[in-house]
Amino acid sequence: MTKFQDFEFLTKQSSNNLADIPDNEDLRKLYTWVGPVLLALxxxxxxxxxxxxxxxxxxxxxxxxxxxxxxxxxxxxxxxxxxxxxxxxxxxxxxxxxxxxxxxxxxxxxxxxxxxxxxxxxxxxxxxxxxxxxxxxxxxxxxxxxxxxxxxxxxxxxxxxxxxxxxxxxxxxxxxxxxxxxxxxxxxxxxxNNFHIFGQILAGLSDSELGTLKLSRTILYEIIANDSHSILNEAYVKGFKETVEAMNYLRIGENQRNDIFKVIALLLHLRNIQFHERLSVGCDVDVQKKGSLS
Missing domain, CATH: 3.40.850.10 (Kinesin motor domain)
Structure with missing residues (x-):
């Protein structure tokens, strides 16, 4: 089988079996055409x-x-x-x-x-x-x-x-x-892992701003408990800065931006609230759990 610059020949074959394509340097590229379609690797x-x-x-x-x-x-x-x-x-x-x-x-x-x-x-x-x-x-x-x-x-x-x-x-x-x-x-x-914005807020806001939202970098928030990256990860700090800059460029004012952050903080708090079932009907907030009161 001869070498091919790309996969254009597949559109002319009766079988489009990629296993038949030879392993050669010409095919070890990030991009190649499959007819009119671009294949990215x-x-x-x-x-x-x-x-x-x-x-x-x-x-x-x-x-x-x-x-x-x-x-x-x-x-x-x-x-x-x-x-x-x-x-x-x-x-x-x-x-x-x-x-x-x-x-x-x-x-x-x-x-x-x-x-x-x-x-x-x-x-x-x-x-x-x-x-x-x-x-x-x-x-x-x-x-x-x-x-x-x-x-x-x-x-x-x-x-x-x-x-x-x-x-x-x-x-x-x-x-x-x-x-x-x-x-x-x-x-x-x-x-x-959850959306980047949660980690960005916890990493990017100042201590006083976090305090206003009743947030803390020392508390484990269940909504991002599976996040494999540290809250203080540089990517989150940089991402928060870029998000704020983008908001400013789009003329999202400080008051509106703070309202958005309040909603994010509310979600962080709500996920930490735990409940226990009543003996009768319904449930109550489990006040014994520290996260329910944070």
Whole structure:
């Protein structure tokens, strides 16, 4: 069997058995085409030049995008194809990019890279777009804090489905609508880690701010009891700072932000309350449990 640069040949075979593909260096790549579909293998692997500005420029160049079928396999190529067809009015009015895969396969990472690429493309061709594009990125950052959690394999594992609709006018981004919906309630309420925002608040707020919310870094909160990362983990401290900065950029005022933190604190407290069943009907708060009174 001869070597292949990518998996394009699979669309022409009667059997799509991946076990028949030879193990050779040409196939040991992060990205490869399977017909019109891009297959990604561990896209988060560290690589100094895989997503840098020079690589972006190669796909932003309209001369390269004029023959999108010749683009090398890369997540930027998927975004470049969609944008080229949209900007040039080729095919259908709307373009859709679907990112799918198992947990830890890099879906959230790939989505961020696509958004970054589309933002970079607009900034290179149109003045005055930085504010709109930055707001989209900041909004995604805030949503991520409230909807992703860590696993043994992945620091940022999405616990939700997300639809990001970019609104284009004259070939440039002028707005966006972000719809996020929770699909995996059992994973954050059961044996897995909970959303990042809980750890971020406990790690990022000052002692006085925690005191105002009746929170403490010395108390074990059941809602994050399964979290494998320390509350004082630098990732949580950094994440909290980025979340607050994103909120400020989106003009979420201090009062509104504090109200959000109060709701998060309430959830932390509520999960610690324990009950015991009455001899008759109903139940009472178990006041013997310290967590029920914290």
């Amino acid at each position: 561990n896209p988060r692997q560290p690589n100094s030049d895989l997503y840098d500005c020079c690589r972006q420029d190669r796909f932003i160049n309209p001369l390269n995008n004029a023959r999108p079928e010749l683009l090398e396999p890369h997540v930027f190529a998927v975004a470049a194809k969609a944008r080229y067809r949209l900007a040039c009015g080729l095919g259908k009015m709307h373009q859709v990019i679907v990112i799918s895969g198992e947990s830890g396969s890099g879906k959230t990472f790939s989505a961020c890279k696509i958004l970054n690429f589309l933002a970079a493309t607009d900034l290179s061709s149109c003045d005055g777009m930085e504010s709109t594009i930055s707001k989209i990125g900041k909004a995604c950052s805030v949503v991520s804090s409230f909807s992703t959690a860590s696993t043994e394999r992945n620091q940022h594992s999405s616990r939700h489905g997300q639809l990001v609709q970019l609104q284009y006018v004259n070939g440039s981004i002028h707005g966006a609508v972000i719809n996020s919906f929770l699909l995996e309630q059992s994973r954050v309420t059961g044996a897995c």
